[in-house]
Amino acid sequence: MKIDKIGIYGLGKMGKNIALNMLDNGYKVVAYNRSPEPRIEVSKKGAIAVSSLKELVGNLAAPRIVWLMLPSGDATSDAINELSSMLEKGDIVIDGSNSRYKDTLERYNVLKANGIKMLDAGCSGGPSGARNGMCIMVGGEREVYGELKDLFRKLSVSDGSLYTGSAGSGHFVKMVHNAIEYGFMQSLAEGAELLDRGPYKGLNLKDIFKLWNNGSVIKSYLVELSARAMEHYPSLEGVEPYVEDSGEGRWSVDTAVEYAIPLHVISSSLFERFNSRSKKRISNRLLAALRLEFGGHAIKTKK
Numbered sequence: 407m408k409i410d411k412i413g414i415y416g417l418g419k420m421g422k423n424i425a426l427n428m429l430d431n432g433y434k435v436v437a438y439n440r441s442p443e444p445r446i447e448v449s450k451k452g453a454i455a456v457s458s459l460k461e462l463v464g465n466l467a468a469p470r471i472v473w474l475m476l477p478s479g480d481a482t483s484d485a486i487n488e489l490s491s492m493l494e495k496g497d498i499v500i501d502g503s504n505s506r507y508k509d510t511l512e513r514y515n516v517l518k519a520n521g522i523k524m525l526d527a528g529c530s531g532g533p534s535g536a537r538n539g540m541c542i543m544v545g546g547e548r549e550v551y552g553e554l555k556d557l558f559r560k561l562s563v564s565d566g567s568l569y570t571g572s573a574g575s576g577h578f579v580k581m582v583h584n585a586i587e588y589g590f591m592q593s594l595a596e597g598a599e600l601l602d603r604g605p606y607k608g609l610n611l612k613d614i615f616k617l618w619n620n621g622s623v624i625k626s627y628l629v630e631l632s633a634r635a636m637e638h639y640p641s642l643e644g645v646e647p648y649v650e651d652s653g654e655g656r657w658s659v660d661t662a663v664e665y666a667i668p669l670h671v672i673s674s675s676l677f678e679r680f681n682s683r684s685k686k687r688i689s690n691r692l693l694a695a696l697r698l699e700f701g702g703h704a705i706k707t708k709k
Contacts (some may be wrong), residue, residue: 407553411436411454413462413472415485416503417444420529421475423536424502424561425453430562434679438462465490470497471554472526478505486513495521498550502527506657507545507578514546514573523550526573527558528580532564539563540651543583585658585672587628588651592675594632612636625633649679 413426417439425448428435435453438461439445449455458463463470470493476482482503489499499517501510501524510526525546529536541663542558544551544567551558551569569647570579601609615633619625639645655676662669682685695705 407469409433409471409554409557411466411471412578413438413466413470414475415459415462415472416475417448418475419533420502420536422448422538423533424473427537427539427561429453432503433557436462436465436490443664447520448565450514459488459632460492463489463686468494468496469493471500471557472497473500473502475502478503478509483509483513488517490520490522493517493520494520496523498523498525498554498638500525500527500554501577502529503577504528504580504584505577506653507574507581508575510545510574521558521573523547523548524573525554526576528576528583529578530583531563535563537567542567544568545570545574545578546573565674581654581657581661581690582599584652584654585669588629588655588675588679589671590626592671592678651676651679655679 407636411434412428414421414428415438417425417437421439421442425435425437434455437445437448438456438459440481442457445455445457445508454465454467462472465615466472472489474482474487482501482505486499487500489574490606492568493499494640499522505513505526507526514524514526523546525544527545528543529540530543532538540562542562544558548569554568555624556565561567565577570576573642598611598615612633615629619629619633620634636642655672659669659673659676661667662673694705698705
């Protein structure tokens with residue numbers, strides 16, 4: 407399939423860099439974002455900036471390709487519903503969000519009812535990967551993937567794109583990827599605390615993590631980012647111990663329960679994030695009180 411122009415809706419940290427990546431690879435890009443600043447930025451690099459989704463569609467020739475890079479949930483659902491009435495039979499929507507795979511299946515069916523094709527693309531690599539080459543997991547009809555295979559190849563690092571299977575599978579694989587990320591991050595965090603509070607005081611955590619990213623068996627992008635975080639925040643001072651989650655961990659645990667699959671590490675890492683958000687948890691107060699009641703163990707009380 408010869409691609410003339412690609413429309414992209416959503417120019418956040420990932421979407422903006424994907425648009426720039428497309429431009430670098432010789433594609434013409436029509437870009438829309440509700441706030442004007444990123445539209446202006448990509449237009450300076452050669453994109454055609456538009457001020458509405460209708461205008462974006464109007465600037466594309468059939469068969470149209472529209473890449474959505476929006477937050478999962480209502481924002482993506484609303485865009486899919488709008489596009490279902492704007493696009494024509496044979497047009498293609500690529501959903502690059504971190505959507506729940508069950509939601510993706512529903513959106514796929516909405517578009518399919520109107521003859522519009524859809525691929526779900528789980529994109530990994532962060533803003534840097536979006537700009538310079540991602541890892542992309544693509545679900546949908548194999549024939550549709552085949553039409554856009556070269557696009558995904560060009561936007562990825564070498565061997566960084568894969569057709570994963572039927573509709574929703576790209577987002578499912580990305581969900582599991584992010585859940586693994588939860589567990590890996592938790593392990594790195596616990597290791598850092600053991601280094602910091604263990605028997606050898608004054609260890610340089612930043613240098614240790616840098617060392618581990620040179621030839622060790624845990625060498626990884628997350629280890630590299632850990633060292634970088636410690637450069638920005640020495641001793642991690644000024645960083646509140648509050649850890650948010652964006653949904654993929656919860657969805658993975660829900661799926662594990664649905665299919666009766668043990669998910670010890672990932673579940674624990676998700677619950678630890680919940681634990682980080684409350685300084686007034688009654689559960690820990692009850693645990694301390696119970697130790698007093700059954701064993702006479704001392705407790706700390708408020709003065």
